[in-house]
Amino acid sequence: MTTPPDPILLDFPDEFTTERLLIRAPRPGDGPTLHAAVKESQAFLRPWMPWAQNLPTPEEYEVIARQGAARFLKREDLWLLLFRRQDGVMVGGSGLHRIDWRVPCFEIGYWVREPMQRQGYISEAVRGITSFAFATLNAERVEIRCDTRNTPSANVAKRCGYTLEGTLRHDARDNDGNLRDTYIFGMTRPEWETLRPEWEQPQS
Amino acid sequence: MTAPLTPILRDVSDHIETARLRLRAPRFGDGPAVYAAIEAARDHLRPWMAWAAADEPEAQVIANTRQAAVRFATRERLRFLIFLADGETLIGSSGLKPDWDAGSFEIGYWVRPEDEGQGYVSETVRALAGFAFTHLDAARVEIMCHAHNTHSAAVAARCGFTLECRMRHASRDPQGKLRDDLVYGLLRDEWTAQHMETGA
Numbered sequence: 001m002t003t004p005p006d007p008i009l010l011d012f013p014d015e016f017t018t019e020r021l022l023i024r025a026p027r028p029g030d031g032p033t034l035h036a037a038v039k040e041s042q043a044f045l046r047p048w049m050p051w052a053q054n055l056p057t058p059e060e061y062e063v064i065a066r067q068g069a070a071r072f073l074k075r076e077d078l079w080l081l082l083f084r085r086q087d088g089v090m091v092g093g094s095g096l097h098r099i100d101w102r103v104p105c106f107e108i109g110y111w112v113r114e115p116m117q118r119q120g121y122i123s124e125a126v127r128g129i130t131s132f133a134f135a136t137l138n139a140e141r142v143e144i145r146c147d148t149r150n151t152p153s154a155n156v157a158k159r160c161g162y163t164l165e166g167t168l169r170h171d172a173r174d175n176d177g178n179l180r181d182t183y184i185f186g187m188t189r190p191e192w193e194t195l196r197p198e199w200e201q202p203q204s
Numbered sequence: 205m206t207a208p209l210t211p212i213l214r215d216v217s218d219h220i221e222t223a224r225l226r227l228r229a230p231r232f233g234d235g236p237a238v239y240a241a242i243e244a245a246r247d248h249l250r251p252w253m254a255w256a257a258a259d260e261p262e263a264q265v266i267a268n269t270r271q272a273a274v275r276f277a278t279r280e281r282l283r284f285l286i287f288l289a290d291g292e293t294l295i296g297s298s299g300l301k302p303d304w305d306a307g308s309f310e311i312g313y314w315v316r317p318e319d320e321g322q323g324y325v326s327e328t329v330r331a332l333a334g335f336a337f338t339h340l341d342a343a344r345v346e347i348m349c350h351a352h353n354t355h356s357a358a359v360a361a362r363c364g365f366t367l368e369c370r371m372r373h374a375s376r377d378p379q380g381k382l383r384d385d386l387v388y389g390l391l392r393d394e395w396t397a398q399h400m401e402t403g404a
Contacts, residue, residue: 103382105374140382141373166369170344170391172306179307179343184387188373 007075018128022083025072031062044114105141134192144185157185211279211304222331227284229276235266237294248317295319307343309336329363351384360388
């Protein structure tokens, strides 16, 4: 096996589009937009997202966005924001995390603003980011983890063709301190290659 | 829920006695003995442990052992060297990788090939799991191994862990071939039930 290069030497775009979405790395200036989106949906996100417990200020979010942009450049963590192409409105957040470039494998995470839910944006983003991982980043495996009680999140994974590989029991605590379980969904490259033609058909 | 302790403020014993073994946190001065044990085991460990794949100079192992002593002190990682009961013969290494917030601990282990087949690893795993549940407020203990590492998977099964997940194509072997990884878990209630049963 050839020694993998330092990941910072990898070249890939920091934005791409799907039918309705612009998916891109965070940039300076995103802080206030992020703050407004999370503030509006905080009660909705709080049960599932550890980072939604305490709302950072717009300035703190600007720091978070710039640090996210820097981690993207370092190829340590690929945080991605979702915008509606039609009007530029932020739909939510996603990204490729827990990266092991030696495989390569990635975990996709996602959240949606409450008013934007149930419109298929997240499934569209997950298909787009899954294909970005396999086609552009040469992934061999992409994973989705979620709280077993977070049914909408598990449904996104299933709808996008991921396979439930197992359940880690009592591996985390919720915000009230209760032990909870985690689903692990996985997709391998051969599975993605099977799904790809279906995903790439133009939507009618 | 009471406010969780900052990990560095937790009192953690630096040694554990079992029937035949003494598990002890690394100290400055242990490096050369650790290097000798790794060299005795290296060819045997290469396929399974990413850190063992390439040869490393003794100085690097000595530094790593000192760093392990530091990380034990900060409670970031709890490495326990495995000695025979004489407290001097170093046969391998083990440890707990804590997620203090969740109360979840991953157990890792290896022994020299000459010390395999005598149940030393299972004895170590049982001791570390018991230690985590009894002294560290563990809710869960887990073991991760590569799917074709049948020895390691057998240890997890023998110690009462449940296979929870097979992560497909999650890593590569030293030749670059994709392989699956297994996650085994043991919960507090399960451990308590087993513990009562064996009367240990």
